[in-house]
Amino acid sequence: MTDTHDTVGKDFIRQIIIADNASGKHDGNVVTRFPPEPNGYLHIGHVMSICLNFGIAREFNGRCYLRFDDTNPVKEDQDFVDSIMADVRWLGFDWEDRLTHASDYFDGIYDCAIKLIEDGKAYVDSLSAEQIREYRGTLTEPGKNSPHRERSIDMNLDLFRRMRAGEFADGVHVLRAKIDMAAANMNLRDPALYRIRKVNHQRTGDAWGIYPMYDFAHTVSDALEGITHSLCTLEFEDHRPLYEWILDNLDLPNRPRQIEFSRLNVAYGITSKRKLAALIEDGLVSGWDDPRMPTVAGMRRRGYTSQSIRNFVCNAGVTKKDKLIEMGALENCVREDLNENAPRVMAVLNPLKVVFLNYPEGGTELLAAANHPNRPELGSRDIPFGREIFIEHDDFMADPPRKFFRLRPEGEVRLRYGYIIKCVDVISDEAGNITEVHCTYDPDTKSGRPGAERKVKGTIHWVSASESVAVKVRLFDRMFTVANPDANRDGKTVTDFINPNSLDVVNEARVEPALVGMEPGAHVQFERLGYFVIDAKDSKPGHPVFNRVVTLRDSWAKIEKAQLAEI
Numbered sequence: 063m064t065d066t067h068d069t070v071g072k073d074f075i076r077q078i079i080i081a082d083n084a085s086g087k088h089d090g091n092v093v094t095r096f097p098p099e100p101n102g103y104l105h106i107g108h109v110m111s112i113c114l115n116f117g118i119a120r121e122f123n124g125r126c127y128l129r130f131d132d133t134n135p136v137k138e139d140q141d142f143v144d145s146i147m148a149d150v151r152w153l154g155f156d157w158e159d160r161l162t163h164a165s166d167y168f169d170g171i172y173d174c175a176i177k178l179i180e181d182g183k184a185y186v187d188s189l190s191a192e193q194i195r196e197y198r199g200t201l202t203e204p205g206k207n208s209p210h211r212e213r214s215i216d217m218n219l220d221l222f223r224r225m226r227a228g229e230f231a232d233g234v235h236v237l238r239a240k241i242d243m244a245a246a247n248m249n250l251r252d253p254a255l256y257r258i259r260k261v262n263h264q265r266t267g268d269a270w271g272i273y274p275m276y277d278f279a280h281t282v283s284d285a286l287e288g289i290t291h292s293l294c295t296l297e298f299e300d301h302r303p304l305y306e307w308i309l310d311n312l313d314l315p316n317r318p319r320q321i322e323f324s325r326l327n328v329a330y331g332i333t334s335k336r337k338l339a340a341l342i343e344d345g346l347v348s349g350w351d352d353p354r355m356p357t358v359a360g361m362r363r364r365g366y367t368s369q370s371i372r373n374f375v376c377n378a379g380v381t382k383k384d385k386l387i388e389m390g391a392l393e394n395c396v397r398e399d400l401n402e403n404a405p406r407v408m409a410v411l412n413p414l415k416v417v418f419l420n421y422p423e424g425g426t427e428l429l430a431a432a433n434h435p436n437r438p439e440l441g442s443r444d445i446p447f448g449r450e451i452f453i454e455h456d457d458f459m460a461d462p463p464r465k466f467f468r469l470r471p472e473g474e475v476r477l478r479y480g481y482i483i484k485c486v487d488v489i490s491d492e493a494g495n496i497t498e499v500h501c502t503y504d505p506d507t508k509s510g511r512p513g514a515e516r517k518v519k520g521t522i523h524w525v526s527a528s529e530s531v532a533v534k535v536r537l538f539d540r541m542f543t544v545a546n547p548d549a550n551r552d553g554k555t556v557t558d559f560i561n562p563n564s565l566d567v568v569n570e571a572r573v574e575p576a577l578v579g580m581e582p583g584a585h586v587q588f589e590r591l592g593y594f595v596i597d598a599k600d601s602k603p604g605h606p607v608f609n610r611v612v613t614l615r616d617s618w619a620k621i622e623k624a625q626l627a628e629i
Contacts, residue, residue: 073380075114075321079122079291088290092124095289096150097164097280100130100264101137102335103350103357104149106371106392107295110326113375115293116155127287128157132165133279135263143264145350149358153368162287164279165265171274171282172226174312175237175255179218183311184255185211186221187238194236197243198251204244205251211240225258228271232258237272241307249304253277281305285314292318295325296384324381329545330389331356337548337556346560347541351599353609354541354564364538365585365595365611366392370399386546393612400585400593400611405433405440408478408523409573409588409608411535413452415527419486420502421449426528430510431479443576447480450527452572457522458499460488467520469499475520478589482507482518523589530572535594535608537566571608578604585611 072080083090094115098104104112119126128150132138150157164171178184187208189197199205213221225235237256245251255278260271274282281304284292292305299322309317327333338355341347350357353364361371374395378387408431428444457468457475469475474484480503487500507516540561547559577586582598592614597607 092122093290095127097129100142106356107333127160129162135261281308284318289318292320330540370395404585404587410452411571412455414455446526446529451524474518535568535571
């Protein structure tokens with residue numbers, strides 16, 4: 063239980079709750095909700111709301127509802143419902159017995175609409191959608207009243223009940239609140255409360271042919287659930303007067319308070335479900351869970367950990383000012399978590415064969431390697447070593463620059479966990495491409511052996527040529543080439559900024575044989591290459607597919623800082 067008297071270091075929302083509790087408001091209860099619309103997968107922007115709503119309920123010994131805003135069955139799907147529930151659980155939160163839907167309250171919301179009509183505060187309008195937009199006015203000009211605004215209460219009740227009975231086609235009528243067509247806030251210019259939608263609903267079937275609009279359903283649902291603090295992002299700030307108008311004009315059992323906070327926007331990504339769906343429809347990504355997508359499912363499949371994402375949200379903080387946070391900040395949280403927990407292994411992405419001329423043909427041995435340099439409790443493993451190994455092609459140069467400290471003709475390097483080796487010959491094909499490097503190894507320099515202290519400047523990773531396993535490795539990079547692809551630039555859309563190098567597939571990488579037996583979802587660090595995860599969707603038994611989660615260092619840092627400075 064949070065100390066309700068201590069506001070030091072608390073964000074403004076927690077300060078409000080502490081003050082409410084101190085005054086006895088809501089009898090000290092704290093009830094929040096996370097209300098996603100099931101019309102797409104959750105993205106990184108939703109994570110702030112999830113952590114905030116569930117986190118605050120946990121801190122103040124309160125309750126948090128997971129409530130699906132299923133008021134638009136045209137766009138909703140059970141797959142989206144299932145994915146949202148899986149994402150919230152994966153992020154570490156539990157709604158227990160508090161899974162609800164706006165559709166649970168359809169009868170109560172309908173009764174509220176009837177009450178507003180009976181009180182002369184709502185009317186059925188028969189203008190077309192285009193006419194309603196025309197009558198609404200502009201930011202600088204007031205709207206004008208609909209010719210149907212003064213229909214009698216009895217006529218409005220009759221029309222609304224006939225809408226409910228399915229007598230009219232889509233778009234023929236809407237129910238609108240009767241507020242003020244000259245209001246400076248456009249949301250108060252007689253907003254729609256109900257519309258006709260003759261669409262089968264995923265939960266209620268064909269029981270309803272009319273559905274409440276978001277603002278109306280959301281407000282009434284909050285009050286019926288006993289929500290005390292209705293937390294939402296800043297784009298709903300202008301909707302708050304309507305939220306309060308609905309509460310003022312209905313006799314509801316509770317009065318929640320709407321509080322807005324800034325969205326979580328991450329550079330090199332977008333947080334629009336509509337635009338993310340367009341990337342899928344255009345075939346630019348494989349689906350909602352493509353590892354390049356900023357969806358929770360995509361980040362999970364990419365290999366981001368729930369702890370690292372929660373740390374990132376915590377570091378971002380809760381403010382009332384919109385912000386665009388560097389992608390590097392998120393990646394650093396991932397690195398910090400995986401650096402602590404991911405075991406180390408060796409893999410070679412672009413293999414070059416090395417043959418040791420002075421090693422016995424057919425001879426093999428096992429070299430001991432720690433699974434983590436700072437966590438001895440994770441144990442060690444044996445790595446097979448023999449006459450032939452693979453190293454990275456980039457770790458050898460026939461004509462290297464001056465400060466190249468990897469393998470070169472007549473040069474020496476140390477093999478990680480192994481021996482010092484020396485290049486004595488280079489084999490090339492007819493086109494001049496290097497196909498093999500011939501070396502000798504110094505048997506007195508085995509790592510960990512007394513007397514093996516001879517130093518060389520370079521250390522490289524490797525795998526056994528005969529016992530390593532060929533696997534597919536996918537190297538992911540930022541999806542977009544600019545920090546803010548959503549910004550309007552000379553009429554360009556987000557697809558104009560797709561990074562053509564966001565995915566590079568390596569089909570014949572080589573890894574230590576022990577990796578083949580690891581479970582999908584397991585994380586490792588490929589030494590010197592980055593952090594990787596075994597893909598949970600495309601991997602098959604004995605045939606793992608590895609996704610690069612993040613590189614060991616942030617190679618985009620300078621580019622990103624420069625681009626963000628221009629925004």
